[in-house]
Amino acid sequence: MIDSTPRLGVLVTGGGQRLGAAVCEAFARAGWGVWCQYRESRTQALALCARLRDEGHDANAIEADIAAEDNRRALVEQISAKGALGCIVNNASAFEPDTGLDFEADAAMRQIGVNLIAPLSFARLLARSATAGDGIDRCAIHVLDQKVYNLNPDYFSYTVSKLALERAVALQAQSLAPTVRVCGVAPGILYRSGPQTEANFAQASRANLLRRPIDPADVANACVFLAGTPSVTGTTLCVDNGQHLVPLPRDIMFVVDDLLKASAS
Numbered sequence: 001m002i003d004s005t006p007r008l009g010v011l012v013t014g015g016g017q018r019l020g021a022a023v024c025e026a027f028a029r030a031g032w033g034v035w036c037q038y039r040e041s042r043t044q045a046l047a048l049c050a051r052l053r054d055e056g057h058d059a060n061a062i063e064a065d066i067a068a069e070d071n072r073r074a075l076v077e078q079i080s081a082k083g084a085l086g087c088i089v090n091n092a093s094a095f096e097p098d099t100g101l102d103f104e105a106d107a108a109m110r111q112i113g114v115n116l117i118a119p120l121s122f123a124r125l126l127a128r129s130a131t132a133g134d135g136i137d138r139c140a141i142h143v144l145d146q147k148v149y150n151l152n153p154d155y156f157s158y159t160v161s162k163l164a165l166e167r168a169v170a171l172q173a174q175s176l177a178p179t180v181r182v183c184g185v186a187p188g189i190l191y192r193s194g195p196q197t198e199a200n201f202a203q204a205s206r207a208n209l210l211r212r213p214i215d216p217a218d219v220a221n222a223c224v225f226l227a228g229t230p231s232v233t234g235t236t237l238c239v240d241n242g243q244h245l246v247p248l249p250r251d252i253m254f255v256v257d258d259l260l261k262a263s264a265s
């Protein structure tokens with residue numbers, strides 16, 4: 001029998017590469033219609049969606065700079081015109097090194113815009129896309145970072161933005177109930193960032209309770225689980241091999257740098 005039930009859509013921000021691509025892939029395989037938002041990663045987003053369609057899934061790449069409210073509104077309207085949007089995974093983020101002493105207001109605002117205001121706005125737009133009695137279980141998933149449970153002073157503005165978003169999971173779940181569920185996923189280190197070397201990443205990715213790298217597919221599958229589990233709202237799932245239970249005085253990248261320098265001297 002052919003299943004004629006329309007697929008619910010999921011919007012994955014920053015979906016063209018790295019974790020966003022893994023999230024698109026997991027939702028596509030779970031039967032969702034995927035909207036993969038990209039800004040600069042056009043080539044990767046188009047290739048990913050073409051591959052997923054070749055495999056029989058429903059996936060479309062869509063361009064937007066999500067730093068502006070008008071763009072966010074237009075994006076959700078464009079997608080909703082094609083079918084019901086059931087989930088938004090707020091994955092896109094800006095990650096810039098700074099400290100509590102040297103942060104620049106413009107850079108901090110840029111990160112707060114993409115990492116905090118955009119996710120809150122997208123969840124609100126998801127609520128506004130609902131019509132009374134449409135029976136759709138909607139869920140916004142904010143991608144956080146184990147850093148919010150394991151503070152160190154590096155990447156200060158980024159951490160502030162994710163701390164606020166973590167606190168907002170419960171607050172926004174209260175605010176948008178019963179129309180939209182709001183959940184968080186807090187990954188540990190998944191990919192090399194900024195100036196991090198391969199040697200650094202190889203050690204840093206094992207600095208957790210399980211002493212092995214975290215599989216990005218596990219983070220992606222956790223998002224699919226939250227999106228498909230109507231009883232869960234206002235809570236965050238750590239998918240970090242227990243990294244948040246291994247306190248360090250600095251960001252893991254800098255701790256490993258010191259270890260590598262010490263072993264070389």
Ligand SMILES: NC(=O)c1ccc[n+]([C@@H]2O[C@H](COP(=O)([O-])OP(=O)(O)OC[C@H]3O[C@@H](n4cnc5c(N)ncnc54)[C@H](OP(=O)(O)O)[C@@H]3O)[C@@H](O)[C@H]2O)c1
Pocket residue numbers: 013014015016017018019020037038039040041042064065066067090091092093094095114143144145146186187188189190191192193
């Ligand atoms: N990487 C890790 O090890 C790690 C660890 C813990 C938590 N996390 C969290 O997991 C999520 C994904 O991490 P990641 O490292 O895969 O992310 P990433 O590569 O740093 O960034 C993801 C995407 O965000 C998009 N983006 C940034 N600013 C944007 C804007 N103004 N408009 C539209 N898109 C914008 C970019 O899309 P385009 O390339 O298309 O411009 C970028 O590819 C983030 O929320 C991050 O905080 C990551």
